[in-house]
Amino acid sequence: xxxxxxxxLALFVFISVLSPAVSVSSLKDANTLNQEISDxxxxxxxxxxxxxxxxxxxxxxAITEIKDTKVSHLNQKTLNSxxxxxxxxxxxxxxxxxxxxxxxx
Amino acid sequence: xxxxxxxxxxxxxxxxxxxxxxxxxxxxTKKALESVKESVTTLINIKDEENPNDIVFRIETFKKVIxxxxxxxxxxxxxxxxxxxxxVGTSTIAWKNRMMKNIDTALEYYDSEKNFIKEREASLxxxxxxxxxxxxxxxxxxxxxxxxxxxxxxxLVEQQKQALETTRKRAEKIRLDIEKLKWAxxxxxxxxxxxxxxxxxxxxxxxxxxKADFLxxxxxxxxxxxxxxxxxxxxTDGTINTTTSTATDKIEKNPELSIKDLVKESFAKVKNIYxxxxxxxxxxxxxx
Numbered sequence: 001x002x003x004x005x006x007x008x009l010a011l012f013v014f015i016s017v018l019s020p021a022v023s024v025s026s027l028k029d030a031n032t033l034n035q036e037i038s039d040x041x042x043x044x045x046x047x048x049x050x051x052x053x054x055x056x057x058x059x060x061x062a063i064t065e066i067k068d069t070k071v072s073h074l075n076q077k078t079l080n081s082x083x084x085x086x087x088x089x090x091x092x093x094x095x096x097x098x099x100x101x102x103x104x105x
Numbered sequence: 106x107x108x109x110x111x112x113x114x115x116x117x118x119x120x121x122x123x124x125x126x127x128x129x130x131x132x133x134t135k136k137a138l139e140s141v142k143e144s145v146t147t148l149i150n151i152k153d154e155e156n157p158n159d160i161v162f163r164i165e166t167f168k169k170v171i172x173x174x175x176x177x178x179x180x181x182x183x184x185x186x187x188x189x190x191x192x193v194g195t196s197t198i199a200w201k202n203r204m205m206k207n208i209d210t211a212l213e214y215y216d217s218e219k220n221f222i223k224e225r226e227a228s229l230x231x232x233x234x235x236x237x238x239x240x241x242x243x244x245x246x247x248x249x250x251x252x253x254x255x256x257x258x259x260x261l262v263e264q265q266k267q268a269l270e271t272t273r274k275r276a277e278k279i280r281l282d283i284e285k286l287k288w289a290x291x292x293x294x295x296x297x298x299x300x301x302x303x304x305x306x307x308x309x310x311x312x313x314x315x316k317a318d319f320l321x322x323x324x325x326x327x328x329x330x331x332x333x334x335x336x337x338x339x340x341t342d343g344t345i346n347t348t349t350s351t352a353t354d355k356i357e358k359n360p361e362l363s364i365k366d367l368v369k370e371s372f373a374k375v376k377n378i379y380x381x382x383x384x385x386x387x388x389x390x391x392x393x
Contacts, residue, residue: 024282042265058142059174062166066167
C-alpha cells in the first residue's frame with residue numbers, strides 16, 4: 001500500500017518537473033483581456049456620452065419642429081416615405097413584362 | 106432645417122441601434138427620450154397634413170422635451186451624489202456643491218416651464234409656444250449643457266485613472282508570467298519584444314490623463330486661470346523674442362473639449378496596449 005502511494009507520488013513529481021506546462025494565467029485567455037477592457041468604467045462612460053450626444057441632437061430637433069411654421073411639406077421623412085410608395089418598377093410589373101415577352105417572342 | 110431635423114432623428118435611431126444603452130441613463134430617461142422621438146414624428150406628420158390643431162401637438166412635444174430634460178438632470182444629480190467625500194479633497198467637494206446647485210437651478214427652471222405650460226395650455230398661442238421653445242433651447246445650451254459637460258469631464262478623468270491602474274496591474278502580471286516562461290526555458294524573445302512597447306505607452310497614456318486632470322483641477326475645481334509661461338527665443342541676429350502663453354493656449358482654446366480629447370486619446374492608448382496583450386496571448390498559446 002505504502003509502496004504504491006510512494007510510486008504514484010514519484011510519478012507525479014516526475015511529470016511535474018519534466019512537463020513543459022507553465023501556468024501563465026495573465027496571458028492565457030484573450031477573452032479575459034477583451035472583457036477586462038470592455039468592463040472598464042471609462043469605456044461605459046464614453047458609450048454613455050455618445051448616447052447623450054444623440055439625446056441632445058434629438059431635443060434640438062424637437063425644438064426646431066415646435067418652432068418651425070414655414071415648410072411643413074418639405075420634411076425629408078415624409079418625402080422618403082412617399083417616394084417609396086411611388087415605386088412603379090415593382091415586382092408585379094416585372095412579372096407582367098416577363099409574361100408579355102413570353103407571349104410576344 | 107427640417108431636413109436637418111430628420112437627419113438628426115435618423116442618426117439618433119441609428120446611434121441607438123449600434124451603441125449599448127448607457128448604464129447611467131435611467132429607464133425613466135430612456136422612456137422619456139422615446140416619448141420625445143414619438144412626439145416629433147407625430148408632429149411632423151400633423152404639420153404635413155396641415156392639421157389646424159397642430160399647436161396641440163407642438164405643446165405636447167414641448168411637454169415631452171421638458172419631461173426628458175428633468176429626467177436627464179436627475180440622472181446627473183445621482184451621479185454627483187456618488188462622489189465619495191472621503192476620497193476627494195475639500196476643493197472637489199466645493200466643486201461638487203456648485204454643480205449640485207447648477208443642477209437644482211436647472212430643475213427649478215424646468216419645473217417652472219412645466220407649470221407654465223400646464224396652467225396656460227388651453228390659451229397658449231402659436232407665437233407664445235414658439236418663443237417659449239426658443240428660450241428653452243437657449244437656456245439649455247447656455248446653462249445646462251456646460252454644467253453637464255463639466256460633470257462628465259470630471260468622471261472621464263477619474264475613470265481613466267482607474268483604467269490606467271487596471272492596465273498597470275495587468276502589465277505587472279504579464280511581466281511575472283514572462284519570467285515564469287523564461288524559467289521554464291521557453292523562448293520569450295518575441296513576447297519581450299512586444300512587451301517592451303507597453304511601458305512607454307502606459308507612460309504616454311498617463312501623461313495625457315495627467316494633463317487633463319491638471320486642466321480640470323485648475324480651471325474647474327480651483328476656478329483659476331492657468332499660469333502664464335514665458336519663453337525666450339534667440340534670433341539669428343542675437344536679439345531675444347519673448348513670448349507669453351498659457352497652457353490653455355498650448356492645449357486648446359476650449360478647455361471642455363481639450364479635457365475630453367486628452368482623456369479620449371489616453372484611453373485610445375490603453376486600448377492599443379490591450380491589443381498588444383491580446384497579441385501576446387495568441388503568441389503564448391503557440392509557444393505552450
